[in-house]
Amino acid sequence: MATKRKLDSAPLEEEDPIDPSDELLFTALGGGNEVGRSCHILSYKGKTVMLDAGIHPAYEGLAALPFYDEYDLSTVDILLITHFHMDHAASLPYVLAKTNFKGKVYMTHPTKAIYKWLMQDSVRVQNTQSSSETSSSLFNEEDVMTTLPMIQTVAFYATHTHSSIRFTAYPAGHVLGAAMYLIEIAGLSILFTGDYSREYDRHLIPASVPKGTKVDVLITESTFGVASHVPRLERETALLKSITGVLNRGGRVLMPVFAIGRAQELLLILEDYWARHEEYQKYPIYYASNLAKKCMVVYQTYIDAMNDNIKNMFQKRLAEAADGTGSGGGPWDFRFIRSLKSLERFEDVGGCVMLASPGMMQNGVSRALLERWAPDPKNGVIITGYSVEGTMARLIMTEPESIQATMTARQSGVKGMMRGGEEKVMVPRRCTVQEYSFAAHVDGTENREFVEEVNAPVVILVHGEKTNMMRFKSKLLSLNAHKAVPTKVFSPANCEELRIPFRRDKIAKVVGQLANRIQLPTALPSPPSSGDENGSDEKKPKISNDDEQIVSGVLVQNDFKLSLMAPEDLKEYAGLTTTTIQCRQRLTLSAAGPDLIKWALEGTFGSITVHGSETNGVTKKDVKMEDADEEIDRRDELTYEVMGSVNVVLKPQGEIAVEWQGNVHNDSIADAVMAVLLTVESSPAAVKQSSRSHSHSRGQDSKRRNLHAHLSPQERLSRLCMFLESHFGGDAVTPIEKPKLAADLISGDEGDEIARQKKIAAAEVRELERLHGLGIPVPGLEVKVEKLVAKVWLESLEVECATRSFKDRVQAVVERGVEVVRPLWE
Numbered sequence: 001m002a003t004k005r006k007l008d009s010a011p012l013e014e015e016d017p018i019d020p021s022d023e024l025l026f027t028a029l030g031g032g033n034e035v036g037r038s039c040h041i042l043s044y045k046g047k048t049v050m051l052d053a054g055i056h057p058a059y060e061g062l063a064a065l066p067f068y069d070e071y072d073l074s075t076v077d078i079l080l081i082t083h084f085h086m087d088h089a090a091s092l093p094y095v096l097a098k099t100n101f102k103g104k105v106y107m108t109h110p111t112k113a114i115y116k117w118l119m120q121d122s123v124r125v126q127n128t129q130s131s132s133e134t135s136s137s138l139f140n141e142e143d144v145m146t147t148l149p150m151i152q153t154v155a156f157y158a159t160h161t162h163s164s165i166r167f168t169a170y171p172a173g174h175v176l177g178a179a180m181y182l183i184e185i186a187g188l189s190i191l192f193t194g195d196y197s198r199e200y201d202r203h204l205i206p207a208s209v210p211k212g213t214k215v216d217v218l219i220t221e222s223t224f225g226v227a228s229h230v231p232r233l234e235r236e237t238a239l240l241k242s243i244t245g246v247l248n249r250g251g252r253v254l255m256p257v258f259a260i261g262r263a264q265e266l267l268l269i270l271e272d273y274w275a276r277h278e279e280y281q282k283y284p285i286y287y288a289s290n291l292a293k294k295c296m297v298v299y300q301t302y303i304d305a306m307n308d309n310i311k312n313m314f315q316k317r318l319a320e321a322a323d324g325t326g327s328g329g330g331p332w333d334f335r336f337i338r339s340l341k342s343l344e345r346f347e348d349v350g351g352c353v354m355l356a357s358p359g360m361m362q363n364g365v366s367r368a369l370l371e372r373w374a375p376d377p378k379n380g381v382i383i384t385g386y387s388v389e390g391t392m393a394r395l396i397m398t399e400p401e402s403i404q405a406t407m408t409a410r411q412s413g414v415k416g417m418m419r420g421g422e423e424k425v426m427v428p429r430r431c432t433v434q435e436y437s438f439a440a441h442v443d444g445t446e447n448r449e450f451v452e453e454v455n456a457p458v459v460i461l462v463h464g465e466k467t468n469m470m471r472f473k474s475k476l477l478s479l480n481a482h483k484a485v486p487t488k489v490f491s492p493a494n495c496e497e498l499r500i501p502f503r504r505d506k507i508a509k510v511v512g513q514l515a516n517r518i519q520l521p522t523a524l525p526s527p528p529s530s531g532d533e534n535g536s537d538e539k540k541p542k543i544s545n546d547d548e549q550i551v552s553g554v555l556v557q558n559d560f561k562l563s564l565m566a567p568e569d570l571k572e573y574a575g576l577t578t579t580t581i582q583c584r585q586r587l588t589l590s591a592a593g594p595d596l597i598k599w600a601l602e603g604t605f606g607s608i609t610v611h612g613s614e615t616n617g618v619t620k621k622d623v624k625m626e627d628a629d630e631e632i633d634r635r636d637e638l639t640y641e642v643m644g645s646v647n648v649v650l651k652p653q654g655e656i657a658v659e660w661q662g663n664v665h666n667d668s669i670a671d672a673v674m675a676v677l678l679t680v681e682s683s684p685a686a687v688k689q690s691s692r693s694h695s696h697s698r699g700q701d702s703k704r705r706n707l708h709a710h711l712s713p714q715e716r717l718s719r720l721c722m723f724l725e726s727h728f729g730g731d732a733v734t735p736i737e738k739p740k741l742a743a744d745l746i747s748g749d750e751g752d753e754i755a756r757q758k759k760i761a762a763a764e765v766r767e768l769e770r771l772h773g774l775g776i777p778v779p780g781l782e783v784k785v786e787k788l789v790a791k792v793w794l795e796s797l798e799v800e801c802a803t804r805s806f807k808d809r810v811q812a813v814v815e816r817g818v819e820v821v822r823p824l825w826e
Contacts, residue, residue: 018501021045024188024217025499026460030054030066032494033466035223035388036087038194039066040462041076044502045186045560047165050079050103051219052194053095054087057360058390061138065091070495073101077163081107081151082194083178084114085258086122086358087388093119093139096147104162108169109153110177110302114260117291117298119144121259124290154179156305164559172196173206174440175261176302182210186560187504190217191454195463197440198450199232202268203310203331204440209453216502218456222491223386225468226444226475229437239436240273242382246432247283247351251378254431256366256393259289259357262385262438264299266355267337274336285337286346288356288365292339299332343368360391363406367392371405371427379431386439389465399433402426444472451476451487458500461491508562512569514553581662585674589654592681594638597656600680601640601648603816604672609641646670648677713777717794721781723817728783728810739767739779740793771795783810 024044030037036056042049050073055064073095081089089111095101107115123141154160156179159168165185172178174195183190196207229235246253257263270285289295303314313331340346340354343365356366370392373379387393396403405425442450451459459476461469469491480486492498510518553564556574563573570576589597601608640648645666649657658673660666717735724733741763771779771794780793790801790810797814801807 022503023499023501024190025497026219026490026492027071027497028462028492028494029068029071030056030494031087031462032492032496033464033469034494035386035463035465037064037066037091038088038463039068039091040192040219041071042183042185042190043075044188047163047185048076048103049165049167049183049185050076051181051192052082052088053079053090053092054085055090055138057087057358057362057388065094065138067495068095068099073099076101076103078103078165078167079105080167080181080183080192081105081111081115082172082181082192083175084111084118085175085195085261086118088194089115090119090122091138092151093143093147096150097139097143105151106154106160106167107151108177108179109155110298110305111179112148112151112153113298113301114177114295115151116144116148117294118259121290161559168210170210171205171207171305173198173204176204176264176299176305180207180210182213182215188217188502189213189215190219191215191456192219193221193450195221195223195441198442198446199229199440200307201232201265201440203265203306205305205307207442207450209450215454215456217458217460217500218451218454219460219462220447220451221441222447222461222464222469222472223439223441224443224447225464225471226448227468228445229443235436235438236269239269239382239384239438242380242434242436243270243353244280246378246380247280247353249378250351251376251380251431252348252351252373253353254366254369254373254379254381255353255355255384256359256361256370256381257355257357257385258359259291260295260298262440263287263289263355263357264332265438265440266384267334268331270353271334271336281336283351283353285353286340286355287337288340288343288346288354288369290341291357292341296332296339300330303330340365348372359385360388360393361396362391367406370396371403374403374427374429374431377430377432381431381433383433383435384438386437386441396429396433397435400429402428444475447472448475448479452479457485457487459487459489460498461489466493506562508555508564510551510553510564511573513566514551514564514569518549518551583660583662583667583670585658585670587656587658587674587677589656589677589681592654592677594650596680597648597650597677598640600676600683601642601673603819604676605642609644611639611641611647612637642673643669646673648673713772713775716775717777720794720817724781724783724813727813728785732784734782734784735778736780736782736791737778739764739771741767 024042027041027043028039029041030039031052031054034056036054036058038052038054040051042051053066057064079092079095079101081092083089084107089107092105092115096105120141123137123139123144126137154169156169156171159166161167165183167184168182169179170182172180172194174197178194178196180194180196181192183192191210193207197204198206198208200206230238243253255266257266267285267287274281274285303310310331317329317331354369356364356369358364358366361367361370370381374381381396383393383397385393387397392403403426405427461473464472473489473491476487476489488500490498490500551564553566554570556563556565556570556576558574565573567578570578592600598608598610638650640650642648646658646660646669649659651657656677658670658677660670721733721735741760768779771777774795776794778794780791783790783792785806788801788803788806790799790807792799792810792814797818799807799811799814801810
C-alpha cells in the first residue's frame with residue numbers, strides 16, 4: 001500500500017511564512033511516474049477538483065485502481081473526465097457507486113456517449129475473460145447504468161461554474177470528445193491537458209493554447225518524454241508498405257487498437273488507400289469490436305466536433321447524393337471496411353487486415369487472434385498505439401520466443417504447445433512484429449513548444465514512465481538558463497503531496513452608495529499629443545497623493561469576489577438582512593441643569609450640536625397645540641448631539657435619556673457620556689459652575705467666601721504645575737527664569753556687544769519686577785516631552801513650540817487647567 005508523503009522539491013523563494021490557504025495542493029492518486037490509472041487531486045482555497053478516474057490496464061481488480069483510500073473523496077467538489085479511454089475513465093462507476101464521493105462529474109457530450117458503451121463492454125469482458133478466477137469485478141452493469149445520470153455534459157469553449165470553481169473545456173486532439181480543462185479557483189488559473197495532440201490528422205481538431213488567459217499552473221502529460229515522432233506522411237507510407245508486404249506474402253495483418261480513438265484514424269487511412277489501389281481491394285479489412293457499429297454511430301453524430309477535412313467530406317457526399325452521382329453516405333460510411341462483432345462469424349481464410357480491440361491485448365478479440373496467428377511466420381502484428389508497461393502489447397514488441405495463452409489448448413486450436421501446468425499454455429511466436437506510432441500524444445518537441453507557449457511559472461508532469469518523465473523534466477529545466485524568472489517543474493510520484501504557494505492581491509469592488517461617495521480625480525493623465533510638433537514639455541495634470549481617499553464600509557466575500565459596500569446596501573447587493581440596535585439609557589440628575597450638562601460635555605468632547613432652543617434651561621419648539629378643555633403646560637425636549645453619534649435628551653423633572661445606535665464605535669462614546677453625566681454633580685468644577693448667590697448668612701464665615709482665594713503666588717504656581725505634570729509627567733515641567741523680551745531689545749550691532757548685554761540684563765530685571773507685581777512668580781513654564789519642547793508664558797498664556805501638533809496639545813491643556821484652577825483663586 002502506498003503511503004502519502006510530502007514532496008521536498010518545492011522550495012519557497014520567500015522566507016515569510018505562507019498561509020496554508022494560499023497553497024495549491026496537488027496529489028497524484030494515479031498516473032504519477034507511470035502511464036495508467038490517471039487520477040489527480042487539486043485543492044486550493046478550500047475547493048477540491050479531481051481530474052480523471054482511470055484504471056491500470058496491466059493490473060486486475062482493486063490493484064488496477066488509483067489509490068483512492070489515500071484521499072477522502074467526500075471533500076471533492078467536481079470531477080472532470082478528459083476522455084473515454086480506460087486509463088482515464090474506467091474507474092468512474094466505482095467512484096460513484098462504491099465510494100463516499102459526493103461531488104459533480106463533468107465530461108463532454110461525445111465522451112459520455114462513448115463512455116456508456118465502453119463501460120458496458122468492459123463489464124462483459126471482465127465477467128467472461130478474466131485471467132484470474134479469484135479476481136472480483138469492480139462494478140457491474142447495473143452500477144454503470146445507475147451512475148450514468150449523475151454525469152453532466154459540457155460543450156467546448158463554454159465556461160461553467162460550480163461551487164465557485166470555473167472551468168472551460170477545450171479540444172485536446174487526442175480522441176473524439178477529448179478535452180483540456182482550464183480551471184480557475186479564486187483567481188488561480190490551472191490548465192490540465194490530459195492526453196493531447198497538436199498534430200493535424202484526418203479527423204480531429206488539434207489542441208491549441210487557450211487565448212486571452214494567463215495560466216499559473218500547467219499540468220501536462222509526458223508520455224513520450226523527449227522522443228520525436230516521424231512526420232505523419234512518412235509514418236502513413238511506412239505503415240501501408242508494411243501492411244501490403246504481409247498481404248503480398250500471403251499472411252494476415254493484426255493491428256491491435258482501442259475500440260474507439262486512433263482506430264478511426266487508421267480506418268480513414270486504409271479506406272483512402274484501398275480506394276486508390278484496386279489490386280488490394282480483394283483483401284478484406286475488418287474492424288473487430290463488440291462496439292464497432294455503435295461507435296461508428298457516435299462518430300456520424302458528432303461530425304461538427306471534427307476538423308474541416310471531415311466536414312468538407314460530409315458536405316461533398318451530401319452534394320453528390322443530391323446530384324445522384326454518389327451513394328450519399330457520410331465520411332464514416334466505408335466501402336472497403338467490414339464490422340466484425342465477434343470471431344464466431346469470422347472466416348479465417350486467406351489474407352486480410354484486422355483492426356481488433358483491445359489495444360493492449362490483455363484479453364478480448366485482439367488477444368485471441370494473436371494466439372491464433374502468432375505461430376505462422378507469414379502473419380504480422382503491427383503496433384500503432386502506445387503500449388503500457390506490463391501489457392502483452394509491450395511484451396510482443398520485444399519479439400519473445402513464445403507468449404502465454406489466456407485460453408486452453410482446445411480453445412486456441414494450436415498444437416504442440418508447451419505446458420507448464422493445466423492452466424498455463426505457451427504459444428510460439430514466429431510472426432513479424434513492427435511498430436508505427438500513431439498514438440495521439442504529443443512528442444517531446446511538440447510538448448516543449450506547448451509548455452513554452454503557455455509560459456506558466458509552474459509545470460507539473462504526469463502520465464509518463466519515470467525515465468521519459470525525468471528526461472523531459474531535465475529538458476524543461478535547461479530552458480531556465482535564458483529566463484529572468486525560472487520555471488518550476490515538478491514530477492510527483494503517486495501519493496506524493498505537492499504544495500505550491502501562490503499569493504494573490506485581494507481586490508474589492510466598491511458598489512452602491514459607497515461608490516457614489518467616492519470623488520473621482522479632477523484630472524487624469526492624458527497621452528502625449530501627436531500634433532505637438534515642437535515637442536514642448538507642457539505640464540499636464542497629474543494625479544497626486546492628495547487625491548487618495550480612505551473608504552470604509554462592509555467587506556463582503558461571495559465566490560471569492562470581494563465587494564465593499566455601505567451597511568445600508570447589504571440587502572440589495574449581498575442579499576443579507578441587517579438589524580439595527582437602538583440603545584437607550586435613562587438617569588435622573590436632581591441639581592444639574594442644561595447649562596452645567598452642556599459645559600461638562602463640551603469640556604470632554606469639544607463642540608456639541610444643540611437641537612432645539614435654549615431658554616432658561618427649557619427648550620421651546622414651534623409645536624402646533626391642539627385645542628383642549630384646559631391648558632396643559634408642555635415642555636419640549638432639549639437634545640445635545642455628541643460627536644454625531646450619541647444624543648443626550650433633557651426632559652422635565654431632571655430626567656435625561658442617552659440614545660445611540662448600537663455599534664462598537666458608538667458604544668464607547670456612550671460609555672464616556674454616561675461617565676460624564678454621573679460625575680457632573682459631584683465634581684468641584686461643577687459645583688463652582690453651578691453656584692448661585694444666596695440670601696442667607698453664615699455669620700463669621702460669610703466674610704471668607706473661598707478658602708483658596710488668598711493663596712500666595714508660589715502656591716498658585718505649584719498647583720498649576722501639578723495640573724500640567726499630571727498630563728505630561730513629573731519631570732516634564734520646569735520654570736523659566738528669564739522673561740520674554742521684545743525683539744528690538746535682543747537685536748543690536750555686533751560691535752557693541754557689551755552694551756547690548758547690559759541693556760538686556762537691565763530689561764530682564766525690570767520685566768521680572770513687573771511680573772512679580774502682578775503676582776506671577778516666574779515668567780513661564782517649559783514643558784518637555786522627549787525631544788518636543790514648548791514654552792508657556794504665564795502672563796498671556798501664549799505657547800511657543802516648533803511642532804504644531806505638540807503646541808496645540810499644550811495649549812489645550814493650559815486652557816483647561818486655567819479654566820479649572822482659576823475659579824478656585826477667586
